[in-house]
Amino acid sequence: MNSQVKIVIIILGILVSLFAVVSLTMKQNENGSPEMTDIKSSHGPEERIITSFGLDENNSERTILLKNPDLMDTFINASEADISPYYYPKGPVVGYGKDMNGSIVVMIDEKQETNKTLIKEIYDHLSARGKSFHINSVPCKFISIGVAQIDIAKDTIP
């Protein structure tokens, strides 16, 4: 048997193997799992805390606010007037509210240089407001964060 014939046989052998493999693969797909919905889960970024007040576990007021969401919301609404002068774009505060663990949150524009005096000034306002609610140590954290951007997109069609 010369080399040409051997080559022909080898090629045909490969073809047979390929055909069998393709057939088996197709059968596996027929019986395979149903269409998967690709769901992407995210744990979110690390929180960038500039400074915090009254967040130690011994602060009973933190538990009070956590266990009493109505009180927390009332406090936030009342203190909104104290925060208002510091709101972006006139001031560095891009967000003001609460986290899910019983703490007041003040969001500071990440692009602005941290002014510790200003942060202390804001907290003093919150602290004074807290006293009117009989809260001696308002649990509060100042975090660095970007100004929100909207999720709109330009279409290729006008």
Add this chain to the structure above:
Amino acid sequence: MNIRKTVVVMLALLLVGMAMVPIVSATDDSSRESAMKNTEAAYQKEIILASFGQVPSEKSAYIDLRKINSDPWYSSLRTINSESDKDLEKYYYPNGPMIGKGTDLKGSIVVMINKDWVVDNSVLKEIYSKISERGQQNGIENIPCRFISMGLPETDATRTDKIRPVIAGIKVHSNGEYSTLGFVATDSSGNRGVVTTGHMGVVGSSLYQPDPTITGSFLGYLTAQGSTYSDSSWTQFTSGITSDPKVYESSSTYTTFNYWDDYPSGSTIYISGVSSGVTTGSTVYMVNIYNPYWGKILNNQYYATYSSGGGDSGAPVYEKWSSGETVVVGIHWGRSSGYAIFSPMQGIRRDLNWITPVTG
């Protein structure tokens, strides 16, 4: 090529042929067997609303599909099925509950009824009487007929295709920009429409699904915008637009919103957006936050950990309760430093004159 070479080549070809025969016939047999199993499974899952006439028993044999075209019984059924269509036009979706009609594999007429329709037996009897009349005209008394409950057929459409009835999680376009449809709702007068993001177009702008190049894509004019407790807008449908309280999750999965709620409950939240698809995360903060489009603070907005991108604005934010219900709780509008931001339902409703989300 000498004789020996020719013999070797022919032997090789024969081997290929031998290899193909069992593979092809095995596939053929197994697919027929698999088709029968699928049919059986489909029959077992059927929700039968009513049966009329002499319906074959569950144990009756299936017709051999290879003989169906020459079978005289099926020939009559096909004629009756076709003729009765003319009598039943007014019962077809969207004016009526019928979404399909044909024959099954045991020798009955089958009428498919929209599963979302509240069953009215008198209407089913009316439909059967029309079919029965056509049966009698073709020499069949008491024609067997089954009414089964079935969902509307869903296509393999992508989020950027035209999808009717209109559902949440698909592309909408206005003023050269696109975003995601939030959810279907009704206003205080009962008019139906959709809630989308507030930062696309102005009151009076045309809203399209998916875009103005597609015939019949016009949904209506932006009727109201929210920018105090939400970033949202309301568009009342122009006449003829059909809608469903569902959300696009994949080309084969449109999930019904069973409920709506004012705020997220703290469990895992989902969005279904044109850009990011379905993503999940959890809520992190509820804050009054500066919105650059409106140039002012929006009250009580949520930061969350799901991922999002350009075009996801307006996407429905929802929860899936362990009891199986899907609950819409807001719409997405932006992001910041790796967080996503959405408006809760309470804020949307408050801004949009207390629209009510449609649920199913």
